[in-house]
Amino acid sequence: MTPRIRTLALACATAALAAPLVTAPAQATPKPPRTGFEESDGARWTSQPEEQELLAAVDRATDRVSVTRIGTTKKDRPVQLVRIGERRAENTVLLICSQHGDEPSGREACLSTIRDLAYAKDKQTRRFLSRTTLLVVPTANPDGRAADTRGNSDGVDINRDHLALQTAEARAMAAVIRDREPDVIYDLHEYGATPKYYDKDLFDLWPRNLNTDRAVHDEAETLSKAYVRPAAGRDGYTTGTYGIWTDPVTGDPVKQTAGDGQERILRNMSGLKHAAGLLIESRVDPLTDAEKKDEALNNRRRVASQRSALGGLAAFTDEHRGRLEAATDASRAKGYRDRGPVYVGGADNDRAEPSEIIQDPPCGYRLDAAQYRDIKDELALHGVAVKHRKSGAYVPLRQSARALVPLLLDERAPYHMVTGRPDMTC
Structure with a gap:
């Protein structure tokens, strides 16, 4: 399944986030770097050294990007934060990429997005970044990514540690959320399908925790249903609600297998910390006989679907910035009453x-x-x-x-x- 080709000139930087994985247009030096995933045409995932080279290159290339270490794993790997845009922008969006180390497609989408936004020349992207600060943790679980494991080097699922904060990785993310107060927290994952009840190209879900402020909850649900899903759908990807099995004939819900309101998950902690959180999950399993025969083809589809969804996030941020800021500000003040x-x-x-x-x-x-x-x-x-x-x-x-x-x-x-x-x- 291949999304239609789009250019980097789409309004409000949507294309910079959602453009398919192709070689960037020729530009003056320095030449935009490519990920290991792109260099191999999806045959392998970007290695940690390749990630470090790419981040160093974009950090040198433009003042609109800065890269800082926010934590260190047990195996002495860096947890890094990339800032793209103006420090005093109206809104802040935080991308958390690949908390689970064996779910790499979100990380690849984040790395290529960082590069595209760093080197973009068009007025729409510059305007978008003047009003929105994009923060990215490109590899939230470096030890798990290196080992291709869900958990970190201690076997801990980081996405169950956002309350207790016992892992270095979750602590680093908590500090960023505390200090930067993002309006949106977008958490990129992957899932294994269960045909025919649970096999969409992309699932997503907002904070379900009942302590989430209603306006923030509604903004997150709008991000999902009115922006992320339609953006993916325009590129030919099917979408649905994470954790809910549906009848393949009627579309009615059959049972809930995940996606509850427990506070230790980042999606729900995002709402508790006054951000419109969204979990996004791309399908790992091959969809076609061609993808079964060619792992690289399946990998490219996984990453491209994440990129399409990111286009919806960009459009939402630009069109809802006033309402979003009002909702998150009011949520932060509400507790004082x-x-x-x-x-x-x-x-x-x-x-x-x-x-x-x-x-x-x-x-x-x-x-x-x-x-x-x-x-x-x-x-x-x-x-x-x-x-x-x-x-x-x-x-x-x-x-x-x-x-x-x-x-x-x-x-x-x-x-x-x-x-x-x-x-x-x-």
């Missing part, structure tokens, strides 16, 4: 049980000295405000991270880190 229940279970498609609702949350949680010592770094990485006490610490709910605090400290939360003592004396 300190009103309403906090949910420790349920999802936007799964009504919370009474036992999963803290109807009358406390004013805060008290931690003794040992508890605070155990998790003070994680609280700081989450951006949780803490008041120090001689006996330990007090964590108030009246703060931007209001919904996150009980999920970290209340014994009713399924993944809480310590059991804080509720304080009802406001």
Whole structure:
């Protein structure tokens, strides 16, 4: 399956994000670098040294790009952040690429997108980058990518560590989210199909956690249904909702196998941290006899579908920047009003049980000295405000991270880190 050819001159930099994987047009020196994936025409994935060479080249080529190390893995590999655009742009979009090391297509889409945006000359792309800062973690799990494993070098699934923050990789991402406050967090993955119930070219899903601000949730759902899916569909890719099996004849949902509201997953943590999060999953399995015979052909389809979806993200960011900024700003301020229940279970498609609702949350949680010592770094990485006490610490709910605090400290939360003592004396 081959997407139609598009040029880099499409409005609002959509083409720079979504153009198919072909050699860039001839330009004045320096010549745009190519990924190892492109050099091999999809026969192999880009190696870590090739990634480092490409990032160094784009960093040297233009002031619109900067590359920094934000973490180091257990195997001493760098976790890096690439900034493209203006530091004071209106909106910030964060791409997290290949948290699971054996899901490489998102990483390839991110690397080629970084290159294309770095070298683009057209006015539309320059205008887009003057109003949008694109942040990219091109390889969120370097050790897992090197070993072609889902988990990191300790076998930990990083995408189940965005609450506890026990891995260097998740800690690096948490610091970026805290410091850069992205309006969108776009998380690129791959999945294995189950024909005929679960075999779209691309699945996606927004934050389902019930603590996500409604306006932020709606922006994320709009990103999915009105932009990402149509963009992929225009290039001939089928799309659907991640985690939901559907009847191949009627299209009705059959059962849910994934995609719940648990807070330790980045898609849901994105909503808790006031960003319109979106998980994107491309199909690993070959679609045709030709793809079964030619692994490179299958690989190219996987990466190209991710690129098509990124085109929808670019269009959404440009057209929704005002509404998006208003939604995320209001969400960040909402916690200071300190009103309403906090949910420790349920999802936007799964009504919370009474036992999963803290109807009358406390004013805060008290931690003794040992508890605070155990998790003070994680609280700081989450951006949780803490008041120090001689006996330990007090964590108030009246703060931007209001919904996150009980999920970290209340014994009713399924993944809480310590059991804080509720304080009802406001």
